[in-house]
Amino acid sequence: xxxxxxxxxxSTARARYDTLMEVVRSRITTRAFDPARAVPxxxxxxxxxxARHAPSGANSQPWHFIVVTDQGVKDRIAAYFREExxxxxxxxxxxxxxxxxxxxxxxxFIVIASDFRWVRAFPVLNDGSALDAMxxxxxxxxxLQSVAAATMSAHLAATAxxxxxxxxxxxxxxxxxxxxxxxxxxxxxLAVLDIMxxxxxxxxxxxxxxxxxxxxxxxxxxxxxQFKSAAEIDEWVAKERHKVMYRDAKNID
Amino acid sequence: xxxxxxxxxxSTARARYDTLMEVVRSRITTRAFDPARAVPxxxxxxxxxxARHAPSGANSQPWHFIVVTDQGVKDRIAAYFREExxxxxxxxxxxxxxxxxxxxxxxxFIVIASDFRWVRAFPVLNDGSALDAMxxxxxxxxxLQSVAAATMSAHLAATAxxxxxxxxxxxxxxxxxxxxxxxxxxxxxLAVLDIMxxxxxxxxxxxxxxxxxxxxxxxxxxxxxQFKSAAEIDEWVAKERHKVMYRDAKNID
Numbered sequence: 001x002x003x004x005x006x007x008x009x010x011s012t013a014r015a016r017y018d019t020l021m022e023v024v025r026s027r028i029t030t031r032a033f034d035p036a037r038a039v040p041x042x043x044x045x046x047x048x049x050x051a052r053h054a055p056s057g058a059n060s061q062p063w064h065f066i067v068v069t070d071q072g073v074k075d076r077i078a079a080y081f082r083e084e085x086x087x088x089x090x091x092x093x094x095x096x097x098x099x100x101x102x103x104x105x106x107x108x109f110i111v112i113a114s115d116f117r118w119v120r121a122f123p124v125l126n127d128g129s130a131l132d133a134m135x136x137x138x139x140x141x142x143x144l145q146s147v148a149a150a151t152m153s154a155h156l157a158a159t160a161x162x163x164x165x166x167x168x169x170x171x172x173x174x175x176x177x178x179x180x181x182x183x184x185x186x187x188x189x190l191a192v193l194d195i196m197x198x199x200x201x202x203x204x205x206x207x208x209x210x211x212x213x214x215x216x217x218x219x220x221x222x223x224x225x226q227f228k229s230a231a232e233i234d235e236w237v238a239k240e241r242h243k244v245m246y247r248d249a250k251n252i253d
Numbered sequence: 254x255x256x257x258x259x260x261x262x263x264s265t266a267r268a269r270y271d272t273l274m275e276v277v278r279s280r281i282t283t284r285a286f287d288p289a290r291a292v293p294x295x296x297x298x299x300x301x302x303x304a305r306h307a308p309s310g311a312n313s314q315p316w317h318f319i320v321v322t323d324q325g326v327k328d329r330i331a332a333y334f335r336e337e338x339x340x341x342x343x344x345x346x347x348x349x350x351x352x353x354x355x356x357x358x359x360x361x362f363i364v365i366a367s368d369f370r371w372v373r374a375f376p377v378l379n380d381g382s383a384l385d386a387m388x389x390x391x392x393x394x395x396x397l398q399s400v401a402a403a404t405m406s407a408h409l410a411a412t413a414x415x416x417x418x419x420x421x422x423x424x425x426x427x428x429x430x431x432x433x434x435x436x437x438x439x440x441x442x443l444a445v446l447d448i449m450x451x452x453x454x455x456x457x458x459x460x461x462x463x464x465x466x467x468x469x470x471x472x473x474x475x476x477x478x479q480f481k482s483a484a485e486i487d488e489w490v491a492k493e494r495h496k497v498m499y500r501d502a503k504n505i506d
Contacts, residue, residue, distance in 0.1 A: 010415075017299060017413040019272040024306045024406055046270060048470050052463055053277045054405070055420055058349075059461050059497040064479065065470040073473070088376060091384070095376040096311075113475070117483060121490050123341060123348040131344070134426065141397055142422050145447070148401035149408075149420075152307070153277055156409070160270040162263075167308055167402075169395050173387065185474035194398070208312050210305055217301050217318040220326070221438035222366070226317065230370060237374050244312040 023160045029208070030164035030201035032102035037200040039107040043161050047108070047198070050157030056146035057139075062118035063147050065154075066184050068109040073183050077111075077195070078104035080179035081168075096242040106166065106197035108158065111180065113190045114147050116140065147193055158198040164205050166197040209244045276413045282461070283417035283454035285355035290453040292360040296414050300361070300451070303410030309399035310392075315371035316400050318407075319437050321362040326436050330364075330448070331357035333432035334421075349495040359419065359450035361411065364433065366443045367400050369393065400446055411451035417458050419450040462497045 044067055056062060068074055081100035088095060103109075122139035125132035155165045171180075171192055180192050215226055228236075297320055309315060321327055334353035341348060356362075372392035378385035408418045424433075424445055433445050468479055481489075 013413065013415040016272060016276060017410060019269060020276055020409060020413045021303060021306075023269060023273055024303050024410075027306070027308065029308065045466070046274075048466060050274060050277050052466060052469055053274075053280070055280065055282065055408070057422055058494055060494075061464045061469065063469060064475065066475055067470065067472045070473055091378060093376055093378060093388075115481070115486075117481075117486050120486055121494055123346055125344060125346060138424070138426060141446075144394055144397045145401035145404070145422055148398035149405040151398075152402040152405040153409075155308070155402075156273060156406075157270060157277075160266065160273045162266040169310055169398055171391070173391060185477070187475065187477070187480055189480075190475070193394075211314045213298070213301060213305060216305055216314065216316060217320065219320045220323055222317065222319055222440065222443070224438070224440070227440055227442075228368070228370075233368075233370050233373055241311055241313075241374055 023156050025207075027155055027159040028164050028205045029166055030102075030203075030205040031098040031166055032202035033105040033107060033164075033197065033199040034202050035105045035107060035199075037107065039163070039199055043158075043163075044108060044110070046161060047110070047154050047157045051150040051154040054146070054150035054153045056149065057142035058121040060118045060121040060143075060146070061150075062114050062116075062121075062143050063150050064113045064115070064190065066111040066113065066186070068111060068184070071104070074104045074106070074109055076183055077180060078102075080176065083179075084173070084175065096245050098246070102166070102202075103168070103195070103197060105202065106199050108163065108196070108198035110154070110196040111184055111186075111192055112147065112151055112194040112196060113184075113186055113192050114143060115190045116143060117189060119143055144193070151194055151196060154196060155198075158196075162200075163198040164201045166195075168195040168197070169193075171195070276409050278460075280408055280412040281417050281458045282419055283355075283456075283458040284351040284419055285455035286358040286360060286417075286450065286452040287455050288358045288360060288452075290360065292416070292452055296411075296416075297361060297363070299414060300363070300407050300410045304403040304407040307399070307403035307406045309402065310395035311374040313371045313374040313396075313399070314403075315367050315369075315374075315396050316403050317366045317368070317443065319364040319366065319439070321364060321437070324357070327357045327359070327362055329436055330433060331355075333429065336432075337426070337428065349498050351499070355419070355455075356421070356448070356450060358455065359452050361416065361449075361451035363407070363449040364437055364439075364445055365400060365404055365447040365449060366437075366439055366445050367396060368443045369396060370442060372396055397446070404447055404449060407449055408451075411449075415453075416451040417454045419448075421448040421450070422446075424448070459500055 119139035122142045124135045124139050375392035377388045
């Protein structure tokens with residue numbers, strides 16, 4: 001039995017919530033770090049400890065965190081992302097891309113891998129049937145959400161310790177896997193999902209725009225006034241996205 | 254500029270981390286709540302506020318939270334899960350299933366929906382090509398991870414306020430969508446992804462087993478001693494899963 005679940009002192013609970021929210025609100029992205037300000041090994045371990053306690057489907061904990069300190073490896077991973085950026089630009093993707101050289105400046109650098117074979121631990125049939133395929137699709141979602149819960153926990157821990165963060169998310173492409181797995185000795189059975197960077201920022205970071213509560217929450221029934229048409233979504237992508245991603249988006253692929 | 258990113262006082266940072274970790278460690282699942290102990294509306298709003306500040310791909314914030322207080326709606330959602338449980342048992346899935354009647358006892362009950370059309374905001378081509386399909390699969394991962402980050406933030410907020418939680422994850426099945434969307438007025442274009450329950454537990458909750466740090470983290474290169482063969486994963490599913498999910502797993506589908 002612990003203090004938070006058994007008849008909590010309400011003022012203590014509120015103070016704890018306020019400290020949590022101070023962390024949640026100051027979880028701010030930076031995409032260029034001050035490499036001169038190191039992250040001690042103890043802080044990396046504290047960040048991993050937060051990830052370790054995250055929830056997961058079937059309590060399978062389907063995550064593996066690889067801490068990179070070798071500058072050569074960081075440089076090669078950053079180089080892969082710059083190649084991918086060039087390829088996207090050539091395709092005319094028009095995605096407002098950050099300057100991926102910033103990856104190599106991160107003193108805290110954790111590659112997050114997962115073994116998708118753990119979907120066998122979720123509600124699936126494991127018999128190769130059409131029904132199994134339906135359940136398996138859902139099971140992959142459970143796995144992705146589990147790893148994201150652990151990653152979010154780690155990001156909040158890094159924030160609490162005074163760092164800014166960069167969540168390079170969902171790196172599913174085969175090319176990304178081929179570029180990164182050999183550098184890190186990751187077996188074929190695992191997949192690289194994310195990179196987490198943290199450290200002190202190279203220049204003052206800024207808080208991003210957030211939707212209002214009315215835009216993201218309804219009581220009892222979905223508030224139809226918040227429904228977006230396909231045209232409205234496309235307009236947002238064309239006109240707003242670069243503004244909400246970067247204050248000074250100069251680079252559009 | 255805020256206190257956590259600009260030359261932080263290290264002792265303050267460590268105190269903030271310790272408070273965060275008190276919350277992270279006491280995020281404990283319960284699957285039956287004490288319905289007599291209500292959750293005030295103010296606390297629901299505080300929980301949503303934590304979700305609102307989460308990170309997301311392209312800062313798209315592709316989430317919508319529907320707070321359910323109507324007992325009839327909770328009962329009908331719980332009834333759907335019991336039907337699904339019966340169907341799984343008939344299929345011989347052998348998944349250790351919780352007693353889904355507990356859903357209806359949750360005083361805090363939030364259905365989490367997402368609009369997958371927001372993948373258009375991520376790095377995709379939107380041209381229907383084979384290459385676009387590859388990027389789109391990755392974009393769906395970004396969306397799922399974004400919603401999970403917001404959900405994790407909400408779970409930590411509920412924990413900080415003194416509640417136990419239940420993350421009913423990744424409800425992707427068409428049947429689940431058909432059962433829940435009409436009850437909540439959710440348009441076809443959106444999908445129900447998760448349900449978040451919180452409140453005081455019906456009986457003392459317990460902390461689940463966690464892997465050790467050595468099992469989940471490596472430095473520089475993946476530690477091959479942590480690699481599991483397919484047979485080892487299957488053995489874990491057969492022999493360990495029910496023990497790590499529930500201390501007293503009586504119900505195996």
